Amino acid sequence: MKKxxxxxxxxxxxKRKFIRTFVLLLLVAVVTGTLLSATIFISxxxxxxxxxxxxxxxxxxxxxxxxxxxxxxxxxxxxxTSFYMDGDVYDKVKDVEGVKRASTQLFIKPTSFTCCYNVExxxxxxxxxxxxxVTPWLQKKLKKPLADDEVIAGSAMPxxxxxxxxxxxxxxxxAGTLEPTGMKFFDQSIFMTMQAAFEMAEKSKGxxxxxxxxxxxxxxxxLVQVEDGFTPERVAIRIEHQIEGIKAIASDEVTSTVRRQLxxxxxxxxxxxxxxxILALLMTGFSFYMIVNERQRELGLLRAMGATKTHVxxxxxxxxxxxxxxxxxxxxxxxxxxxxxxxxxxxxxxxLPYLLPSLPVxxxxxxxxxxxxVITGLLASLLPAVFASSMEPxxxxxxxx
Amino acid sequence: MIxxxxxxxxxxxxxxxxxxxxxxxxxxxQGEIISVIGHSGSGKTTLLSLVGGLTKPDSGKVIVxxxxxxxxxxxxxxxxxxxxxxxxxxFSSLIPTLTSLENILLPTAFxxxxxxxxxxxEELIERVGLKEKTNAYxxxxxxxxxxxxxxxxxxxxxPSVVLADEPTGDLDExxxxxxxxxxxxxxxxxKTTFIIVTHNKEIAGQAARxxxxxxxxxTGAA
Ligand SMILES: Nc1ncnc2c1ncn2[C@@H]1O[C@H](COP(=O)(O)OP(=O)(O)OP(=O)(O)O)[C@@H](O)[C@H]1O
Ligand SMILES: [Mg+2]
Numbered sequence: 001m002k003k004x005x006x007x008x009x010x011x012x013x014x015k016r017k018f019i020r021t022f023v024l025l026l027l028v029a030v031v032t033g034t035l036l037s038a039t040i041f042i043s044x045x046x047x048x049x050x051x052x053x054x055x056x057x058x059x060x061x062x063x064x065x066x067x068x069x070x071x072x073x074x075x076x077x078x079x080x081t082s083f084y085m086d087g088d089v090y091d092k093v094k095d096v097e098g099v100k101r102a103s104t105q106l107f108i109k110p111t112s113f114t115c116c117y118n119v120e121x122x123x124x125x126x127x128x129x130x131x132x133x134v135t136p137w138l139q140k141k142l143k144k145p146l147a148d149d150e151v152i153a154g155s156a157m158p159x160x161x162x163x164x165x166x167x168x169x170x171x172x173x174x175a176g177t178l179e180p181t182g183m184k185f186f187d188q189s190i191f192m193t194m195q196a197a198f199e200m201a202e203k204s205k206g207x208x209x210x211x212x213x214x215x216x217x218x219x220x221x222x223l224v225q226v227e228d229g230f231t232p233e234r235v236a237i238r239i240e241h242q243i244e245g246i247k248a249i250a251s252d253e254v255t256s257t258v259r260r261q262l263x264x265x266x267x268x269x270x271x272x273x274x275x276x277x278i279l280a281l282l283m284t285g286f287s288f289y290m291i292v293n294e295r296q297r298e299l300g301l302l303r304a305m306g307a308t309k310t311h312v313x314x315x316x317x318x319x320x321x322x323x324x325x326x327x328x329x330x331x332x333x334x335x336x337x338x339x340x341x342x343x344x345x346x347x348x349x350x351x352l353p354y355l356l357p358s359l360p361v362x363x364x365x366x367x368x369x370x371x372x373x374v375i376t377g378l379l380a381s382l383l384p385a386v387f388a389s390s391m392e393p394x395x396x397x398x399x400x401x
Numbered sequence: 402m403i404x405x406x407x408x409x410x411x412x413x414x415x416x417x418x419x420x421x422x423x424x425x426x427x428x429x430x431q432g433e434i435i436s437v438i439g440h441s442g443s444g445k446t447t448l449l450s451l452v453g454g455l456t457k458p459d460s461g462k463v464i465v466x467x468x469x470x471x472x473x474x475x476x477x478x479x480x481x482x483x484x485x486x487x488x489x490x491x492f493s494s495l496i497p498t499l500t501s502l503e504n505i506l507l508p509t510a511f512x513x514x515x516x517x518x519x520x521x522x523e524e525l526i527e528r529v530g531l532k533e534k535t536n537a538y539x540x541x542x543x544x545x546x547x548x549x550x551x552x553x554x555x556x557x558x559x560p561s562v563v564l565a566d567e568p569t570g571d572l573d574e575x576x577x578x579x580x581x582x583x584x585x586x587x588x589x590x591x592k593t594t595f596i597i598v599t600h601n602k603e604i605a606g607q608a609a610r611x612x613x614x615x616x617x618x619x620t621g622a623a
Contacts, residue, residue: 003518004503004510012498301494304455305508306483306558308476394447394456397490 006311010318017291021323024287028327028373031273031280033335036369038269040339043357043365058133058223059232061249062093062239068247071221074185080109080122084218085246092243093222098230099239103130106197107220110167111210121157122189123167125197133223134191137178141358148196150175156187165190169207170200277376284380288320292388299388300396309389316385317378324377328370335369403429403562403594408451408461421447422458423617431561432592434584436605439614445598446566448614452596453486453564454478466561483512487555491567493547495539501526502535505554518557525553529583545576552583556591563587565597569604581607
């Protein structure tokens with residue numbers, strides 16, 4: 001130490017009243033942590049809702065009329081199944097009023113010879129160019145579009161990226177894995193492109209003991225997302241009315257109930273966070289007012305030694321910044337911990353799809369929380385700092401008696 | 402050199418104006434030691450604060466080493482204090498969380514201090530005879546030792562003026578003598594000007610000149 005620095009002085013001051021510093025730090029930590037985890041939770045829920053409907057992954061599912069019960073079993077309990085209809089159903093569905101997006105899928109039930117794992121696997125071929133139900137669950141974005149020799153594995157599959165798994169005699173590279181969704185349909189499935197499925201079927205004739213009977217151009221289902229202002233039920237009725245031989249299954253009532261409950265929950269969390277924040281602001285502000293008040297003489301002495309108003313202002317503000325920075329970091333760490341615990345609980349108990357925002361977004365949110373904490377500290381200490389720096393030195397020294 | 406001309410400072414207490422310092426004028430030459438005596442409440446501390454730029458006079462001028470300190474803005478006045486002046490108080494003015502050495506270095510936080518300030522601080526601590534207390538905290542020092550550290554701190558900026566407000570108050574006689582000796586040593590070595598407020602007749606007598614305050618009016622000034 002050569003010269004004394006103001007930041008060093010601020011640190012020494014904070015250590016002086018250790019308990020008070022600790023309590024304030026804890027307060028900032030709690031507020032930051034709550035706010036951050038609430039934000040992440042909310043954006044996670046919004047992510048999940050944006051992806052599509054809670055169980056089906058779509059508002060309406062269009063399947064062959066005679067396979068309705070199989071389709072429901074596949075989607076609700078992930079039971080492997082196979083059924084096919086003509087590909088032109090997709091073009092017809094797309095044009096129905098109220099349909100915002102549509103994407104095709106092909107369900108393939110692998111034979112026991114094709115897979116070497118104990119877990120019951122369901123093969124699903126999808127169209128990556130129109131898909132809105134599968135890829136949003138990806139743990140990490142794929143580096144490049146899914147190739148025809150690649151698959152995506154559900155979270156319950158004992159597979160990792162770059163593993164190789166054969167189906168019907170054709171080996172596939174695992175290009176990515178999905179987040180746990182709480183839905184067997186996603187968690188216990190392997191996803192590949194439509195093109196890959198057709199090629200696999202073609203090759204299976206020569207390679208596989210039990211070849212896959214799949215005609216090119218066939219599909220199993222069309223998944224539909226409806227436009228805002230349309231209910232799934234209405235669009236489903238329209239589709240059934242306009243297209244022959246199909247069944248349009250609307251997402252059940254559960255979805256909208258869940259959405260409503262969630263909205264209420266989010267509002268509650270936001271309200272609590274806001275109240276907590278105002279409380280923290282007031283408490284920190286009051287504490288800093290006390291800090292300044294009981295140190296009046298000392299601050300006056302600093303002025304007598306040649307500290308300018310700016311020096312005094314900086315000293316108080318620096319104390320607040322150090323405090324809120326430390327509190328903010330503690331809060332982010334604690335909030336992160338809380339979140340990873342709650343993630344498991346939410347997915348398991350509520351059976352709600354729950355998606356954590358991506359790492360860059362998480363980093364951004366954490367940085368935002370830190371900035372927020374520091375701003376809180378700055379706000380709380382601003383008035384006390386102004387008050388401290390505007391005192392006349394002689395007055396400050398006298399009043400401190 | 403300090404030139405004080407016609408300064409007035411009044412407070413209104415319960416609607417009544419109280420002249421704490423009433424048209425005081427005096428001059429102190431560089432290197433002079435003068436004392437200010439007077440009853441409690443006569444305005445000694447107020448006078449010192451006016452000279453030191455800590456409280457603004459209602460009227461009058463204070464010129465220190467050619468600078469009219471009350472014509473400066475607050476920032477410049479602070480810098481001026483940091484470079485040219487020091488204060489010593491009757492009460493303990495050390496920061497409890499800083500060691501002796503850190504307390505002595507405290508003024509360096511607020512200005513440019515060229516050279517090895519740490520070495521100089523150590524030299525000062527030796528001068529006041531507390532080398533072994535360099536890293537001790539104020540709570541581990543006696544009242545007299547604390548005062549000596551405060552005196553050492555007063556010299557870290559090699560001030561041209563030291564304003565001491567009852568620097569030996571509530572200290573025993575021996576320590577009192579130590580401090581007076583220290584002042585004259587510093588005065589001899591650095592040609593520092595001292596204005597010492599004191600109740601103690603003996604100390605006042607040792608000064609080259611004596612000013613007397615009574616009800617805000619200064620007498621004995623040349
Ligand atoms: N900030 C203030 N507000 C109101 N009155 C004040 C203020 N500062 C000083 N006074 C009054 O001015 C007068 C002079 O006070 P001052 O502190 O200068 O006296 P003093 O000679 O130093 O006394 P003591 O020997 O007790 O320290 C006193 O009557 C005091 O009450
Ligand atoms: Mg006094």
